[in-house]
Amino acid sequence: MNLLEMKEISASYGASQALFGVDLNIEDGQVVALMGRNGMGKSTTIKVICRLLKHSQGQVQFAGHDIAGLAPHKAAQLGLGLVPEGRRCFTNLSVYENLYASARAGAWDFAAVHDLFPRLAERRDQLAGSLSGGEQQMLAIGRALMTNPRLLILDEATEGLAPVVRQEIWAAIARLKQTGDLAILVVDKTLRELRQVADKVVILERGVSVWHGDMDTLTPEIRDQYLGV
Numbered sequence: 001m002n003l004l005e006m007k008e009i010s011a012s013y014g015a016s017q018a019l020f021g022v023d024l025n026i027e028d029g030q031v032v033a034l035m036g037r038n039g040m041g042k043s044t045t046i047k048v049i050c051r052l053l054k055h056s057q058g059q060v061q062f063a064g065h066d067i068a069g070l071a072p073h074k075a076a077q078l079g080l081g082l083v084p085e086g087r088r089c090f091t092n093l094s095v096y097e098n099l100y101a102s103a104r105a106g107a108w109d110f111a112a113v114h115d116l117f118p119r120l121a122e123r124r125d126q127l128a129g130s131l132s133g134g135e136q137q138m139l140a141i142g143r144a145l146m147t148n149p150r151l152l153i154l155d156e157a158t159e160g161l162a163p164v165v166r167q168e169i170w171a172a173i174a175r176l177k178q179t180g181d182l183a184i185l186v187v188d189k190t191l192r193e194l195r196q197v198a199d200k201v202v203i204l205e206r207g208v209s210v211w212h213g214d215m216d217t218l219t220p221e222i223r224d225q226y227l228g229v
Helices: 042-049 072-077 095-102 110-116 118-122 133-145 163-179 191-197 220-226
Strands: 002-013 016-027 031-035 055-062 080-083 151-155 183-187 200-205 208-214
Touching: 002 042, 002 183, 016 031, 016 042, 016 055, 016 183, 016 200, 031 042, 031 191, 042 055, 042 151, 042 183, 072 080, 080 133, 095 110, 095 133, 110 118, 110 133, 110 163, 118 133, 133 151, 133 163, 163 183, 163 191, 183 191, 200 220, 208 220
Parallel strands: 016 208, 031 183, 031 200, 080 151, 151 183
Antiparallel strands: 002 016, 002 055, 200 208
């Protein structure tokens, strides 16, 4: 059964239309990679899912609910956890306070987040603004997990990080997949790492879903057509 269903979604920023027909389905426990060149509608699609941008046409259902009319915080309460591009930690709060601010009852608590990212336990009382970029990314993921989501959305979670930190993030995503009870939507450009975790790929081209399929069926020809420079 689909946890998230998006059908023929159109959306605009004022007079400028960004999405012209996006279809995206995610099942419980499934990891889906949302791909496409820059400016093709990936972040806009995420904004529609999280109700940060209203769509003008189409249907969006999450966990059996039509979420078209919901405010962002109401959609989040249904089980949407967002790790936004650029991390956006509360820089004037400590690591502990960032996690506490988003905490909801469930399996993901301080101990679980610290087990996934031991460095956050070491930095517990440190201000988020003084963390490295990689540590802030870990905190952003931990903060989203503390909401105990059913769908975790990762928007460019490894962009701009040092290679060793990128590998830590990918290892954490692999661990999250192994739990089997958390669906993940990941936006990223690195096919090698995505092949290790993604069950399915959806590719956007100019605001339209142009290809979807299992990661194993993403051929070099399709990659070059829709993802090449």
